[in-house]
Amino acid sequence: ILNVEQSPQSLHVQEGDSTNFTCSFPSSNFYALHWYRWETAKSPEALFVMTLNGDEKKKGRISATLNTKEGYSYLYIKGSQPEDSATYLCASPRSAGNMLTFGGGTRLMVKP
Amino acid sequence: KAGVTQTPRYLIKTRGQQVTLSCSPISGHRSVSWYQQTPGQGLQFLFEYFSETQRNKGNFPGRFSGRQFSNSRSEMNVSTLELGDSALYLCASSLESGPDTQYFGPGTRLTVL
Numbered sequence: 236i237l238n239v240e241q242s243p244q245s246l247h248v249q250e251g252d253s254t255n256f257t258c259s260f261p262s263s264n265f266y267a268l269h270w271y272r273w274e275t276a277k278s279p280e281a282l283f284v285m286t287l288n289g290d291e292k293k294k295g296r297i298s299a300t301l302n303t304k305e306g307y308s309y310l311y312i313k314g315s316q317p318e319d320s321a322t323y324l325c326a327s328p329r330s331a332g333n334m335l336t337f338g339g340g341t342r343l344m345v346k347p
Numbered sequence: 348k349a350g351v352t353q354t355p356r357y358l359i360k361t362r363g364q365q366v367t368l369s370c371s372p373i374s375g376h377r378s379v380s381w382y383q384q385t386p387g388q389g390l391q392f393l394f395e396y397f398s399e400t401q402r403n404k405g406n407f408p409g410r411f412s413g414r415q416f417s418n419s420r421s422e423m424n425v426s427t428l429e430l431g432d433s434a435l436y437l438c439a440s441s442l443e444s445g446p447d448t449q450y451f452g453p454g455t456r457l458t459v460l
Contacts, residue, residue, distance in 0.1 A: 267446030269449070277453075278351070278437070278453050279437070279439075324390065326390075328445055328446060332397070333380045333441060333444055334380075335392055337390040
């Protein structure tokens with residue numbers, strides 16, 4: 236993996252469903268993995284910054300895991316709500332500093 | 348605490364002109380990064396400034412430049428605008444220069460005609 240990649244590109248779920256998506260990143264020279272939520276007409280909102288292999292972070296119904304050895308992170312949303320509809324972005328810096336390389340995002344749509 | 352602010356929010360320019368965008372970070376934040384978002388390329392890193400010094404630069408032509416002032420406010424400048432420069436320009440601030448949570452502003456929507 237040379238770039239940061241996310242799958243799927245888009246996802247439609249029903250309210251109450253749990254869902255997850257994947258972020259793949261280069262496992263060499265790893266510094267950190269960021270997750271953001273970007274709602275239409277708003278600014279990207281930081282969810283997690285993860286730095287350690289095996290890291291698990293949780294914020295309400297959203298959680299994330301990190302595997303730096305194989306170069307992937309999962310984002311889970313438990314009991315999706317319509318307000319969870321947004322584009323979820325992951326990003327990884329390729330050097331020390333804040334030079335983030337973003338994935339293409341996963342667009343989540345939750346139907347009531 | 349006030350969030351990241353960007354001015355102007357919308358801008359229309361013609362090809363060949365130049366433009367300056369401004370970003371005021373969260374109080375106390377010393378790092379400011381700039382990103383360009385286009386439908387085809389997604390979010391791409393432009394540059395990062397930390398304590399008035401450019402720390403990192405993305406793969407953009409020299410027409411894109413920036414600077415940071417002693418109060419951490421940052422400006423980016425694009426000279427000789429091209430149609431392809433039409434994009435949403437986001438800035439983000441953080442306390443330190445990575446790995447650190449970045450807080451994004453609302454962006455400046457630039458349209459080049």
